[in-house]
Amino acid sequence: MARRPDLKSGPARLLALARTTIPPMHPAGLPFVGASLTLAALGRRNPWLRGAALASAAANAAFFRHPPRVPPTRPGLVVAPADGLICLIEEAQPPAELGLPPTPLPRISIFLSVFDAHVQRAPISGEVVAVEHRPGLFGSAELEAASEDNERNSVLIRTTDGVEVIAVQIAGLVARRIVCEAKIGDELAIGETYGLIRYGSRLDTYLPAGSRILVTVGQRALAGETVLAELEPDAAGRAAPA
Numbered sequence: 001m002a003r004r005p006d007l008k009s010g011p012a013r014l015l016a017l018a019r020t021t022i023p024p025m026h027p028a029g030l031p032f033v034g035a036s037l038t039l040a041a042l043g044r045r046n047p048w049l050r051g052a053a054l055a056s057a058a059a060n061a062a063f064f065r066h067p068p069r070v071p072p073t074r075p076g077l078v079v080a081p082a083d084g085l086i087c088l089i090e091e092a093q094p095p096a097e098l099g100l101p102p103t104p105l106p107r108i109s110i111f112l113s114v115f116d117a118h119v120q121r122a123p124i125s126g127e128v129v130a131v132e133h134r135p136g137l138f139g140s141a142e143l144e145a146a147s148e149d150n151e152r153n154s155v156l157i158r159t160t161d162g163v164e165v166i167a168v169q170i171a172g173l174v175a176r177r178i179v180c181e182a183k184i185g186d187e188l189a190i191g192e193t194y195g196l197i198r199y200g201s202r203l204d205t206y207l208p209a210g211s212r213i214l215v216t217v218g219q220r221a222l223a224g225e226t227v228l229a230e231l232e233p234d235a236a237g238r239a240a241p242a
Contacts, residue, residue, distance in 0.1 A: 024066050028179060028196055032056075032064070064196075065117050069224035071191030076231045078211070079190060080221035081123045081167045082203035084112040088144060089217055094166055094206050095154045097132040105166075106207040108228050109147065110221055112172075112197070120195045121224040122157060122188035123205055124165045130156035131184055136171070146170055147204055153178045153195075157188060163231060166206035169197050191224030208232065 036057035043049030071079055088109035094100045112118055136151040151171040158164050169178045180195040188194060207213070210232035215221065221228070 028064060028198075066119050066193065067117055069121065069191055069222065071121075071189075071224045072227060076233065077190075077227050078123045078165055078205065078207060078229045078231065079121070080110060080203075080215075080223050080226040080228055081120050081205055082110050082112055082118075082221070082223045083116040084110040084203070084221060086215050086217055086219045086221055087111045087202075089213060089215070092147065092206075095132065095134070095152065095168060097134050098130055098154055098156055098166065100156075103209070105209060106211055106213060106229070107147075108205045108207070108213065108215065110203045110205075112201050112203070117223065118196045118198065118201065119193050119223065120167065120169060120197070120203060122182075122190055122192045122194055123167050123228065124157055124159060124163075125188065125190040126157040126159040126163075126165075128155060128182045128184055128186040128188060129158045129164075130154070131180060131182055133178070133180075146172070146202055150202075151178065153180045155180065155182050155194070163208055165208070166204075168204040168206070169195060170202040170204060171197065172201045 036053050040050050040053035040057065043053060086108060088107070090107055091104040092107045093102045093104055096102075131153070133153045134151065136149055147168070147170060153169040155167050155169075156164060157167070169180060171178055177198040178195070178201075179197070182188065182194040186194075205228060207229050208231060211229040212232070213229045214227050215229075219226075
């Protein structure tokens, strides 16, 4: 096994290994973990209550985990905005609230179960030019109709070359809270965290026409690392072969 040359065997090395193995928690999870630990402390004389509260704290810490990711550096690539299962690849009109032409675009849908990390990451580097929230239903995010019927938040990102990619956070059956920290005018780097959805959801990515899709239905994606598609060279500007 490779060892870090700057660390000898001992507590420091074990701590370093733990830090690289156990992902940190997104700040949005602190209130939930804190409330569970408080309940565990208050109910310390009740084994059942204490155990349930500690289990809740552990579950929330796992749910809100924020693992580090290393995005690709080659220009012209679009990465997954979320961890999860690729459940649909199709062409669809972009969200109407963005005011874009109703021309169908390639769309890749990723379903997030409660066991997936639920932070969302920018699928491409660029400027946030639109953020639109639309109220809706809370049906199962696995269903095709979820893209149209469920509550959603759409973020339109434009690269320096004028290419536009849309990432849409979609609430699910259990998810009732979409958090989006991106604002119009923000500059996002590919793979940068910009939001999260609590407890089961879906992410739709709309690509420019002509994009070369590199994933298939049933494949699992890692946010910020799995390459969903390669932009058409003309559209990507500086995109070049590897």
